[in-house]
Amino acid sequence: MAGSPAEVTLTQRLLKGGHSGYAPWLDRRPSRDVIERIGLPALRSEEWRHTNVRRWYEAVLANGSSRAEEAAAIAAPAAIEVVDFASPRAAELAAAGPASVIDLASQPLAAVNALLLRAGAVVRAPSGIRSTEPVRIGALNGAFQHVLVHVEAGASLTLIEEPSAFTHRVIEATVAEAGHFCHWRRQARSAERECSLVAVRLQAGANYALAQTSRGADLRRNDIRITLAGSGAEATVVGAWRLHGHDHLDNQVAISHAEAGGFSRQTYRGIAADSARAVLYGRIHIAAGANQTDAALSTKNLLASDAAQVFAKPELEIHASDVQCRHGATVGTLDDAAMHYMRSRGIGEEAARELLLAGFLREAIADAEGAELVGLGA
Amino acid sequence: MAESAEINALVEREYAAGFVTDIAAETLPPGLDEGVVRAISAKKGEPEWMTEWRLDAYRRWRKMRPPRWAHVRFPDIDYQAISYYSAPTGDKPKSLDEVDPELLRTYEKLGIPLHERAKLAGVEGADESAPVAVDAVFDSVSIATTFKEELRDAGVVFCSIAEAIREHPELVRRYLGSVVPKPDNFYAALNSAVFSDGSFVYIPKHTRCPMELSTYFRINAANTGQFERTLIIADAGSYVSYLEGCTAPMRDDNQLHAAVVELVALEDAQIKYSTVQNWYPGDEQGRGGIYNFVTKRGACLGARSKISWTQVETGSAITWKYPSVVLRGDESVGEFHSVALTRNRQQADTGTKMIHIGRGTKSTIVSKGISAGRSQNSYRGLVRMNHGAAGARNHTQCDSLLIGDHCGAHTFPYIESKLPSATIEHEATTSKVSDEQLFLCQQRGIDAEKAVAMIVNGFCKDVFRTLPMEFAVEAAQLLEVSLEGAVG
Amino acid sequence: MSNALLEVDSLHVEVDDKPILKGLGIAVQAGEVHAVMGPNGAGKSTLANVLAGRPGYAVTSGAMIFDGVDLADRLPEERALLGLFLAFQYPVEIPGLSNMEFLKAAIDARAKHAGLDEPSAADFIKRAREAAGRVGLSADFLRRGVNEGFSGGEKKRNEILQMLLLQPRLAVLDETDSGLDIDALQVVAAGINAFRSANNAVLLVTHYQRLLNYVVPDRVHVLADGRIVRSGDHTLAEQLEQKGYGWLAS
Structure with missing residues (x-):
């Protein structure tokens, strides 16, 4: 497959290289498969129109081997179980929990993550446990990170992602019936090239709330995929960003209503100054039969300089008739x-x-x- | 609920314009190569520069691929299986009296007046309405243009594009391909190579065109593509309102229609372009119907110029169409008003592009999509504020109405801004014909079928308001007919 | 009794498979105003809606005879054309469809049903403006969408306006008084009183007695748990006002 030198080198290395021996229970075959079959996202594909993915590949090649060891920093209350991927208990939990919610074919960067993974943890909120004290994720030791969250039926969990560096981070979560997952995310200004994936699946009556604030980075891309897989599930996403200098931020959010009676809200407010560039793709997908869905998205953007740019693409894709759906987008100045x-x-x-x-x-x-x-x- | 089931039973009705005219025609065998391009050019008696222009387009097209990004599904088209030219035999008639009566009857049946006293059919109070000049295009050729004398007196040129290439080469050479360049996209390139006929309009400086101009397109021959080309030039300070209608017979095969329309508005000029598109949409099972892959674009070249597109799209198996405006002149204005109704297995991916380049430019987009049956209806639009479009504004309102549970309604707006003083506002909503609305109408004695038509009409009102009177009535009727049988 | 304008006999109605009306009977003669009162959830709105033929309200047994015609299996528009009018508790909005077009369509349907010519546009507008004036809606309301952006009070005034224009034989008013300020209440009451005649009848469905201070009913019925549990003259409404519904419940 043709591509930039960085892309070709990376593909070859991913396909040839064995894994480091970290978390041997992880099945890496699907990831290798996807890289082999589909390859890495190419420049100019619709999903990567506004982010130069080659520059991220360069970062992967630079950081892929390893970085200086740092103390893994996950602080959690006693009621919540937190286990490093390296421990056999992690394998048990992963096997006992729901299937992966990541669609590797549409998220090849997650496949790269899996093949280069050095830091991972399972966070489990046991059935019926309603924890008010948050789990805090600080700096993890490795450029490629995966946090697997299981919120069991009726449980509630608060997770705070502190500002920390990575090349790729996956937050993968399943929320069982009537569970609550509250997710706070702070992204500090950074000179790095960082991509992340948040993939969440909600069962009936489950609730997910994500609040994300981002300063810019040399390259920052957040893919957020939320599936309301059970009836009456709710998802709320709010995002705010303030960018300066040559900051680049690309948020790609998709909320998918698969069952009836779901509710989702997306609210974004962003400011781009200097020659910063802000991108928001916000998608609402409503499957056939997902009636009585109530879904809305609002994004407002301010441009604070002549060289700043904003690209917004709020999308609706609706296959059911009895729904309330709307989006609004504005771009302007104060x-x-x-x-x-x-x-x-x-x-x-x-x-x-x-x-x-x-x-x-x-x-x-x-x-x-x-x-x-x-x-x-x- | 009971009424939802009734609404679901919606929408089946014979396509009224689906008859075939039995007329002798000269048709090129299927297939496309340089020889065919030269043959078309020769049949039109074109000068050398035009032949070369076509060949250049053909060579570019051969290197291009059809676009895949639209939300539509159809099997690959075999471009070598299509015939690229079909014309009724005989010389072009000098006057209406010489037109084959069979052709005249065809247009009569469609309600298109080719007699200069007649008016557009299906119009309330037709006797009082203003005359409309018509250019009638049958398959690959223009068969008649009415009111030529009156228009000539006003200095307006309204003729077939083939005639314009002969009579007004300087205007054609200057503007053809200036708004939609030959390699703009796959279908535009194909059209540039093989276009057969279409209309040409030139409105001189400071002239208000004395009547509505109208072109009526009819595909008749089987297995033939229609590739018309329209070019409208409004010189400084002029005004023209142009209407376009189209139908085709019912056939089980899909037929390709790949038109290109270019509009040029100079300083202070205004062009209003209205389309009622009713190509054969295919049957309930999705057999047959027109593939309507059309490139329409206007350039507001002059300061304070204005281009408005209004479209009412009810036909075609697949619609791929984005009438756009490039707002180059300072304080120029672009408008797009659209109603797209899909039913059965129709697929529409339609919208607009508003490219703001000049200072203080303004654009308005109003899109109303109605999906019924098993159809897919997408709005796709781009609003771009380029550097330099200081103080530019856009407002977009995009509404979808769903009838039944097996259709899809989608919205894909692209919003891009590169300067702080520009303002973009975009809003989209989705709704359905609710049981409550239907019941209120019924409780007041209005039957369900009429009620659905009234509710859909209300939904489309903002767009119908922008159509010329004659077309507004026709559009509302067309919508009503398309929804007939909607409620069992 | 056989010449009653409306006769409802042993009516059982289910909504979502849940029994709501359980053997309701009521008879209304031409020239009468009846009030049906009762606590929330008694089935008052169900009665109004089932009379008008709203989908989702299933008659499991019993009969509704209107002007000698069995309403069973009649479409909502057929009932309307027979002269049965429902003033909705929550009138729906129809964006873009103007009140003018809507009312004209309703009046034309009625004229056609009666074998009469449709009224001319000028005649219609004159009548509509006059009716608008009587319920205190400004003339520009005709150009606005049906109930689009109307306040609660405006929607209710619009219902009364339609009643005045369409001149039904029986007007069923479903909680038309709820949520109205005193001015609007008086306008609504004046509309009902102007409508009353020896040829038609009114069925007021209400939770409160206050509308009955302005529109004095001939009969008052108390509806509880899907049945009429007590009937009387207008003094029954006053008793309910003082004692509430509790004393009737057992």
């Missing part, structure tokens, strides 16, 4: 009238702008505690 109003009250231009921008981002995350948690506090 409201002159609001600026003028504040200045007429004696607030300086810079301060006024800062207040308005911060307020704009906070529209995404309404509750103050949450805003504080993801770094949007007033």
Whole structure:
């Protein structure tokens, strides 16, 4: 297969190389299969139109062997079981839990992750356990990371991803009947090239809430795939970003309603300054038969300079008739009238702008505690 | 609920324009090579530069692949199995009296007036309506253009493109391919190589075209592609309203229609382009029907120029169509108003592109998609604010209405901005004809079929409002007919 | 009794397989106003909807005879054309379809049914404007979509307007008084009183007595658990106002 030198070298290495011996129970064949059959995403494919995936391959080649050992940092309350992939218990949990929710064919980067994996953990919220104390994920030791989350029936789990570096990170979660999974995600400004995948499957009556704030990176791509596989499941995604310099952020979110009575909300607020580039693809898919679905997406974007760019593609794909579905997208700049109003009250231009921008981002995350948690506090 | 079942039973009705005209025709054998391109050019009596232009397009087309990104499914087309030229035999008639009566009857049956006293049929109060000049294109040739005298007096040129190549080569050479370049896409390249006929319009400076201009396209011959080419040039300060209609017989094979339409609006000029597209959509099982793969684009070249597209799409097995506007002139305006109704197994992937280049440019998009039966209906649109489009604005409203549980309604908007002073607003909603709406109408004594038609009409109102009166009535009727039998 | 305008006999109705009306009987003569009152969940709205033939309301036994015609298996529009009108509790919005077109279609359907010519557009507009004035809706309402963006009060006024225009034999008003301020309540009441005549009848379905201060009913029925448990003259409504429904329940 043709491709850039980085791509070709990477493909060859992935197909030839054995794994490091880390977590030998992991079945890596499907990943190798996908790389062999489908290959790596090519430049100019629709999904990668706005992110130069070659530059990420370069990062993989640079970081793929290993990085300096760091202390694995997962802090968890006693009721929640956290096990490193290296332990035999992880194999047990993975085997006992639901099947993988990752569609490797559409997520080849996750296949790269699996073949180069050095850091992984299973997080299990046992049936009926309602934990209020969060699990915190800090820096993990390895450029390729996989956190497997099982929220069992009626359990509730809060997970906080602290800002930390990686080349590729997978958060894979299943939420069983009536389970709750609350996911906070903070992405700090970074000079690295980072991609991640969040893949979540919700059973009947389960609930997932993701709040994500992102500063830019040299290259940052977040793929988020949520499937409402049981009736009456709910998913809420809020995202806020503020980009400067040459920051690049590409968020690709898809929410798929497979069963009736589902509810989903997506709210995004983003600011791009200097020559930053922000991308949001937000997709709502409603399968045949998923009636009484209520799904909505709102994205608002501010451009703060002549060189900044924003690309938005909110999509609806609907195969059921009895649904309520809508999306809205805006791109513009700060409201002159609001600026003028504040200045007429004696607030300086810079301060006024800062207040308005911060307020704009906070529209995404309404509750103050949450805003504080993801770094949007007033 | 009971009524949902009734609505589901919706939508089957004979296609009224599905008859075949039995007329002697000269048809090129199927297949495409340089010889065929030269033969078409020769039949049209074209000058050398035109032949070369076509050959260049053909050579580019051979290196291209059909687009695959649209939300439509169909087997690969064998481009060597299509005939690229079919024309009724005999010389082109000098006047209406010389037109084959069989052809005149065809247009009469379709309600298209080729007599200069007549008006578009199916119009309430037709006696009071303004005259409409018609160019009638039958398979590969224009058979008649009406009101030529009156238009000539106003300085307006309205003729077939073949005639324009002979009579107005300077305008054709300057503008043909200037808005849709030959290699723009696979189908546009194919059209550039083999286009047979179509309409040409030139409105001189500061002239308001004295009547609506209209082209009526009819595919009759079997196994033949139709590749018309339309070019409309509105010179500075002029205005024209142009209408386009189309039908085809019912046949079990799919037929290809790959048209290219180019609009050019100079300073302060306005072009209003309205389409009522009713190509044969295929039967209930999805057999037959037209593949409507069309490239339509307008260029607002001059400052304060304006181009409006209005389309009512009810026909075709597959529609692939994105009437677009390139807003180059400062403060120029682009509009796209669309109603797309799909039923049975029709597939439509349609929308628009608004490319903002000039300062203070404005665009408005209103799209209403109605899906019924087992059809798939997608809106696909691009709004791009380029560097330099300071103060530009776009507003997009995209609504889908679903009738029944086996159809799909999809929305794929691409929003791209590269400057802070531009504003883009996009909104999309999805709804269905609700049991409550239907019951309210019924409770007031309106039967279910009429109620569905009224509700769908209400849903489309924002678009119908932008059509010329004659077409608005026709469009509403067409919609009603398409929905007839909707409620069992 | 056989010449009653509406006669409902031992009516059993199920919604989603759940019995709601359990042997309800009521008879309304031309020229009368009846009020059906009762606690929430008693089946009041079910009665209104089943009369109008709303899908989802299954008659399992019993009969509804309207002006000598058995309503069973009649389509909603057939019942409407017979002269049965329902003022909805929650009137639905139909975006884009103007009140003008909607009302004209309803009136034309009625004219056609009666074998009359459709009224001219000018005549229709005149009548519609006049009716709008009587319920306090401004004339521009005719151009707006059916109930589109209407307040709760405007929707109810629109229902009364339609009743006045369509002149049914029997008007069933489903909680038309709920959620109205005092001004709107008086407008609605005045509309009903203007409508009353010796040839037609009104069935008021309501939870509260307050509308009955303005529209005095000939008969008041208490509906509880799917049956009429008590009937009387208008003083029964006053008793209910004072004592609530509890004393009737057992």
